[in-house]
Amino acid sequence: MRYFITGTAGFIGYHLARRLLEEGHEVVGYDGMTAYYNLKLKEARHAALAQFPAFTPVIGMLEDRDVLSAAARRAAPEIIVHLAAQAGVRYSLENPKAYVDSNLVGSWNVLELAREIGVRHLMLASTSSIYGANPDIPFRETDRAEEPLTLYAASKKGMETMGHSYAHLYRLPTTSFRFFTVYGPWGRPDMALFKFVAAMLEDRPIEIYGEGRMSRDFTYIDDLIEAIIRLAALPPDESNRVKAPPGIDTLSPQGPYRVVNIGGGNPVGLLDFVETIEHVLGKPAIRRMLPMQQGDVPRTFASPELMVALTRYRPTTPLAQGVRAFVEWYLEACAYL
Numbered sequence: 001m002r003y004f005i006t007g008t009a010g011f012i013g014y015h016l017a018r019r020l021l022e023e024g025h026e027v028v029g030y031d032g033m034t035a036y037y038n039l040k041l042k043e044a045r046h047a048a049l050a051q052f053p054a055f056t057p058v059i060g061m062l063e064d065r066d067v068l069s070a071a072a073r074r075a076a077p078e079i080i081v082h083l084a085a086q087a088g089v090r091y092s093l094e095n096p097k098a099y100v101d102s103n104l105v106g107s108w109n110v111l112e113l114a115r116e117i118g119v120r121h122l123m124l125a126s127t128s129s130i131y132g133a134n135p136d137i138p139f140r141e142t143d144r145a146e147e148p149l150t151l152y153a154a155s156k157k158g159m160e161t162m163g164h165s166y167a168h169l170y171r172l173p174t175t176s177f178r179f180f181t182v183y184g185p186w187g188r189p190d191m192a193l194f195k196f197v198a199a200m201l202e203d204r205p206i207e208i209y210g211e212g213r214m215s216r217d218f219t220y221i222d223d224l225i226e227a228i229i230r231l232a233a234l235p236p237d238e239s240n241r242v243k244a245p246p247g248i249d250t251l252s253p254q255g256p257y258r259v260v261n262i263g264g265g266n267p268v269g270l271l272d273f274v275e276t277i278e279h280v281l282g283k284p285a286i287r288r289m290l291p292m293q294q295g296d297v298p299r300t301f302a303s304p305e306l307m308v309a310l311t312r313y314r315p316t317t318p319l320a321q322g323v324r325a326f327v328e329w330y331l332e333a334c335a336y337l
Contacts, residue, residue: 002026004077006062006110007084008049009033009042011188012125012179012224016081019225021052028075030068031084032061032102036091037189041337045186062106072113079232081123082110085156088190092152092295103155104162111162115170121235123228124163124176128217128263128300129153138303141178141250141259150295160259168255173235177228180263180302184221184322185329189337193323196277196285197330206285210292212271215299217263220322223315227262230311242309249306263302264315273319280324 003020007013008029017027029049033042049055056075060067062084072080086092086102107124114122131139132149148154160176167174183193196206234240236258242249250259268276278284292298308314330337 001079002075002077003079003081004028004030004072004075005081005083006030007082008057009046010083011186012182012221013083014045014049014186015184015221015225016083016228017049017055019229021049021055024054026054028056028058028071028077030058030060030071033059036086036088038337041186041189044333061102062109063101065109068109069113072117077117077119079121079123080110080114080119081125081228081232082107083125085125086152087188088152091190092150096151099151099155103152104158107159108162111166111172115166115172120173121232122163122172122174123232124159124174126156126160126176126178126259127153128178128180128261128302129297130157130160130178131297131300133297137299138265138301139261140248140303141261141306142248149297164252164255164257167236167252167257171256173237173256174258175231175234175236176257176259177231178259178261178263179224180217180219180261180300182219182221182224183326185326187221187326192273193277193326194330196274197281197327200277200281200283200285204286205288206274207288207290208270208274209290209296210270210298211289212269212274213298214270214292214296215267215301216270216273217265217267217300217302218273218319218322219263219315220317223264223317224262227307227311227313227315230313231260231307234310240310242306245305245309248309260307260310261302261304262307262315263300263304265302265304267299267301268319276319276323280320280327
């Protein structure tokens with residue numbers, strides 16, 4: 001299969017591209033190499049992918065329609081996986097324009113390309129942040145998600161809405177999948193696990209927001225990739241409508257469009273998360289307790305029912321195992337971090 005993946009120098013894009021290349025697929029990877037975090041880490045990811053002859057990297061911004069279009073047309077993909085985005089909940093308070101440019105304008109450019117090329121499946125990476133402070137748990141794809149708390153969440157919701165309109169207007173098979181706190185080797189430096197491990201190894205305090213009363217539904221990267229690959233083989237249509245359990249499928253009656261959570265449905269308290277890291281590192285953290293930051297949500301909690309019904313798969317990697325894998329990678333990667 002021929003894949004066009006945006007964001008291959010990023011955490012999730014790197015892992016997805018590598019898995020596909022190892023399975024013998026062709027991958028054209030598109031990435032803007034922005035300086036949101038350490039470029040050396042992004043360059044190292046692309047260098048690792050470059051070892052595969054079937055990988056073709058293209059450097060360009062999502063907002064640059066001409067470069068993006070030329071790359072996608074040369075790739076002639078059967079499947080587009082749109083992972084590139086301006087990430088980060090808190091950074092959206094500092095630089096909101098980056099989210100409009102990348103997540104809205106850039107995503108619209110990807111939608112236009114998918115329509116013009118006529119791919120068999122367009123996959124859009126969304127986020128659990130869309131659920132905002134939803135009081136109903138676990139978060140189900142059928143829940144209302146009309147009250148985002150940050151521009152990051154709003155921009156992703158906008159992308160999902162545009163995706164639905166293109167599925168309806170142009171019969172473009174589209175899946176939007178919502179991630180829940182993905183972690184693991186090659187992760188982003190702005191994520192809690194990366195920051196906590198770095199600080200603890202250097203005997204610096206870690207900042208624990210919400211006085212430690214928050215919880216997150218953590219998803220190990222390998223579990224996430226497995227789910228994406230299984231969903232890639234299921235372009236939304238009536239042939240794969242989920243009938244049981246009833247009422248869980250988000251397959252739209254207006255077009256081939258579906259929203260799917262990717263999460264295990266096992267939220268972990270923030271203090272339990274810290275204790276897991278302490279156990280793996282064999283040393284206590286210096287804890288600095290802080291109030292909840294603007295834009296943060298108290299918890300995330302995925303309902304995996306739809307994903308399991310579609311793919312017969314559910315993330316199962318224990319948190320301690322995933323944290324240990326990250327720490328082992330981090331200690332080896334310190335040379336270029």
